[in-house]
Amino acid sequence: MGTGPVMKGLMVALVARVALAPVRMLRGLIEERARLRQEAVASVARGWGGQQLVGGPILAIPVTLAPGGTRAPSADSTGVLPESLTLESELKVLDERRKPGVYEVPVYVASVHAAATFNVESRIAELMQSQSGAVVHLDRLIPGNHPAS
16 A cells, blocks of 8 residues: 555645645744734834825805805805916935834935916906805905905
8 A cells, every 4th residue: 555646645635735834834924924024114204294195275255145045144265276287296205214123214205396377367257146145254364365355
């Protein structure tokens, strides 16, 4: 008995099973190290402000809305989106690196410049001509930043 094809197959399966044990242990170690590195990166990111989200500007025009019915007028503002928006950004990797634990994490700094063009006059004219009873409060705009100045 001893050298039949079934016995050889069982021996190969046994050797493969024994050889896979260290591979499983290494996989666990690799996953742990990857998790620790992600935690180090997250720790540095928290210290530098974390993930940033950049959006374009919205101008707020102070208005009083007088809705139909018996409700009193409510003070509010309406937003004006830019007609055109240009965002320029520059990303730099700083020479210094943070070292939380055994991992080195690069630090990035971004500078963003935004340029927007608004058509405030048409939005104000639209509000003043609408049937909603909106009252635009040009006196509440910042001096020097509205069409009347």
